[in-house]
Amino acid sequence: MSLDRQGRVRLEGVVKKHGSFTALHGLDLDIAPGEFFALLGPSGSGKTTTLRILAGLESVNAGRVLLDEIDVTAKQPGERDVAMVFQSYALYPHMTVGQNIGFPLKMIGTPSAEISRAVRDAAASVDIAHLLDRRPGQLSGGQQQRCALARAIVRKPRLFLLDEPLSNLDAKLRVETRAELRRLQRTLGVTTVYVTHDQEEAMTMADRMALFIEGRVVQVGTPKEVFSRPASVAVAGFIGTPPMNLLPASMDSGRVRIGDIALPVASTGAAAGADVMLGVRPGDLRIGGDGLPAKVEFVEDFGDSAIANIQVNGQRVKSRVEADAGLSEGQSVRLSFAPGAAHLFDRATGLRI
Numbered sequence: 001m002s003l004d005r006q007g008r009v010r011l012e013g014v015v016k017k018h019g020s021f022t023a024l025h026g027l028d029l030d031i032a033p034g035e036f037f038a039l040l041g042p043s044g045s046g047k048t049t050t051l052r053i054l055a056g057l058e059s060v061n062a063g064r065v066l067l068d069e070i071d072v073t074a075k076q077p078g079e080r081d082v083a084m085v086f087q088s089y090a091l092y093p094h095m096t097v098g099q100n101i102g103f104p105l106k107m108i109g110t111p112s113a114e115i116s117r118a119v120r121d122a123a124a125s126v127d128i129a130h131l132l133d134r135r136p137g138q139l140s141g142g143q144q145q146r147c148a149l150a151r152a153i154v155r156k157p158r159l160f161l162l163d164e165p166l167s168n169l170d171a172k173l174r175v176e177t178r179a180e181l182r183r184l185q186r187t188l189g190v191t192t193v194y195v196t197h198d199q200e201e202a203m204t205m206a207d208r209m210a211l212f213i214e215g216r217v218v219q220v221g222t223p224k225e226v227f228s229r230p231a232s233v234a235v236a237g238f239i240g241t242p243p244m245n246l247l248p249a250s251m252d253s254g255r256v257r258i259g260d261i262a263l264p265v266a267s268t269g270a271a272a273g274a275d276v277m278l279g280v281r282p283g284d285l286r287i288g289g290d291g292l293p294a295k296v297e298f299v300e301d302f303g304d305s306a307i308a309n310i311q312v313n314g315q316r317v318k319s320r321v322e323a324d325a326g327l328s329e330g331q332s333v334r335l336s337f338a339p340g341a342a343h344l345f346d347r348a349t350g351l352r353i
């Protein structure tokens with residue numbers, strides 16, 4: 001990879017409207033060269049729209065797109081040196097695998113000897129060099145997916161844009177391909193923007209990620225940062241499987257009060273008497289101790305662990321427990337958590353305290 005193609009990506013104040021509907025409300029993003037950057041968020045939050053804007057397939061109503069500090073907002077897809085793999089990867093059924101992979105080079109008039117070499121290299125890097133003479137219909141789903149990736153990398157673009165590229169694969173293959181794709185990206189060193197609504201995918205693959213909610217980026221950080229310090233109630237309610245429990249509470253000198261019970265918390269940025277939202281991850285919510293009086297509703301058993309669904313203060317919360325915890329429906333329990341496990345959010349603004 002030549003050094004003049006570094007692959008820094010910046011979006012500045014990007015607004016995208018579809019008629020009266022605003023799909024993106026002034027998006028700012030700064031993605032470093034070589035980074036594997038995930039766009040994560042629920043359906044309809046604007047991830048694909050953002051990717052299409054980066055590719056040049058979609059215009060913007062306001063703001064700028066910069067690639068390596070050059071304003072490409074008005075540039076056509078072909079002038080941007082980016083390669084995109086769509087969710088449905090659209091291989092040409094009448095062409096062989098080799099012809100599919102070489103197609104982008106053929107389109108720009110590359111000599112055929114050079115195409116053959118590049119096709120072999122690209123195919124080898126995703127382990128399908130032995131399949132070049134087959135047609136897409138004669139490949140498994142995972143092999144088709146790798147063919148689409150080979151077609152994307154054959155030009156050695158400065159930026160890869162991947163839109164849920166693993167979503168057509170079964171669960172086992174998805175996990176395997178995830179690791180392969182990550183390794184390939186590291187080897188090539190190409191900046192990669194990866195759209196997914198699967199947080200496990202984002203958490204395991206990304207160097208950093210942006211969490212999208214309703215056309216806004218609500219947090220940017222490493223997966224670890226976003227998981228351990230969600231910036232708002234909205235992020236806390238999305239990240240984690242199941243996500244964080246959120247309970248309305250009020251501050252009471254180093255404690256949070258829920259109903260009649262006050263429990264100590266480590267973070268004390270909130271003023272006494274303030275209305276807060278208390279967040280505790282299911283894995284941090286313990287059954288037992290001097291805690292909140294609660295009642296077991298039902299238990300979801302996953303074999304190696306279980307999730308107890310529990311009523312507390314008129315609300316359902318989830319606690320991760322051992323599979324054989326011996327909890328029964330209707331059982332009265334107490335819920336507690338370590339002071340350091342409590343996340344506090346301002347109830348009015350939703351922001352982390």
Ligand SMILES: Nc1ncnc2c1ncn2[C@@H]1O[C@H](COP(=O)(O)OP(=O)(O)OP(=O)(O)O)[C@@H](O)[C@H]1O
Binds near residue numbers: 021045047050
């Ligand atoms: N051409 C269009 N006309 C009108 N609305 C559109 C158009 N394209 C997208 N939208 C809307 O813009 C919003 C963002 O769409 P987008 O495809 O970016 O979502 P997404 O985050 O990729 O969701 P998913 O996970 O379901 O793929 C959605 O509400 C969608 O309905």
Ligand SMILES: [Mg+2]
Binds near residue numbers: 048049
């Ligand atoms: Mg999408």
